[in-house]
Amino acid sequence: MFSKLGCLTQLKFLNRAGQFQFAWICVVATSCLFVGSFEAIADSDFEMHEVASGVWVHTGQIGDFAPENRGDLANLSFVIGERCVAVIDTGGSRSVGEALLGAIRRKTKLPVCYVMTSHMHPDHLLGHAAFLNEHPQFVAAATQAKALSIRRMGYLARQKATLGESLSKGTEVILPTHPVTGSEQFDLGGRFLTVQTWRTAHTDNDVTVQDSQTQTLFTGDLLFVDHLPVIDGSIKGWLAILPELRALAQGPVVPGHGPDTQKDGLKAFSLEQDYLMSVASEVRAALRAHQTLQQAVSATKLPEGTWKLADLYHRRNITAAFAELEWED
Ligand SMILES: [Zn+2]
Incomplete structure (x- = not known):
């Protein structure tokens, strides 16, 4: 019935819930119809909170990819320096990445110079494409490119299958442009972020990020809070590095999933360790x-x-x- 739809243009408008909604005007014979609409996350719906000076975190939902959450499952963060901004993880779809970029722009006009990826899982990096126009360095463990190259088509196919065509539109897998081996410091102006790679644990390409100014530790999925830890690397490796990770927790701890902690970081590591040991x-x-x-x-x-x-x-x-x-x- 709608076999000869031709999309002419895209409109953006606010729906009754105050969310931005996109739709295409399409032509069938001589009449106009709206079809195939999708909703982007309105900036005002995308909550961020400041866990330390200049350190902002969005807490993702605990769940699996579904249209209701648009792939907004992982914790996403940005850190503002005097010169530029670094992002740590971008979410599970371009739509989520765009909402994160919108949240950054509400706080600062400084350029985004680094997009750091805690590890290769799709809920942490399928929002990267939203940042391409910022021309950042995409920073990740040197081991990530190979692992991601193997899985990228599967990740995109699964995203389309779970979120649907509209919500997965525009999503790309962006491979790292700045691979890290060992550890490396990144200068944001007035503060440094240290990216540290680890032996195979949650995955074979985990990194942590730590802020020199506030000691905030971004663990990626080396720490899960509330969300059951998921093993996609090595349980032995993960248990082996937990004491080192605990020793880094000198300030706020931002896990890959679940609420960030101001004081209970060590308890969160203990709960995870207990589960993995069991x-x-x-x-x-x-x-x-x-x-x-x-x-x-x-x-x-x-x-x-x-x-x-x-x-x-x-x-x-x-x-x-x-x-x-x-x-x-
Ligand atoms: Zn993960």
Whole structure:
């Protein structure tokens, strides 16, 4: 019926909820119709709070990709220096990235010189394309480009399948332009951000970012708060680096998911460590009992406590840990 739609132009208007909405005017034979509309996040709906002087954080929703959240799942941050602004993670769609850029522009006119990616997962980096016109350096672990190149098409396909055509429109996977090995400092004018790479833990391309002026530590998904931790790298590696991460927590801690902490950073690391240790211990017991992976996954119970999304991720974590630990001595 609508097989000969031709989109002529795009309109932007405020709907009744005060959200910006886009629509295309399309022509069918001699009549005009509106079809295929999508909503971008209005700046006023995109909340940021200042966790330390010049350090702003948006807390993502705890959930999976869905049209209702537009991929707004990860914590997103920016830090304002005297010379320029650095962004840490940009969200799960271009729409979310644009909302973040809008929030930055409400605070400062300084250029965005760095877009830092905590790791390769799509909820943290599919908003990068919104920043292309700012011409920043895209900073990430040197190991990220290879990992992301392998998964990029899958990430884009999954985003389209979960968010739909309209909400995934304009999203691109941007590969890093400034790879980091070891650690490196980035000068924003009057303050430095230290980007530190880590051994394989949550993924094989995790970095933390720390602000020299306020000691705010951005952990990416090396720290989950409320949201069940997800293993996509190495449970042994993750447990091994947790003491070093805890030692860095000298100020506010901004996790990859869940509320940031002013005072309870160490407690958050402890809760995560307890969970990861319980997974490792359960899997090692299953291996000692010569269980198969299927038996171990079937027998597991959801973890105690207040972890969210345990039904979605706990069995996956048992599977990942089993695959890793069955080869240890
Ligand atoms: Zn992640």
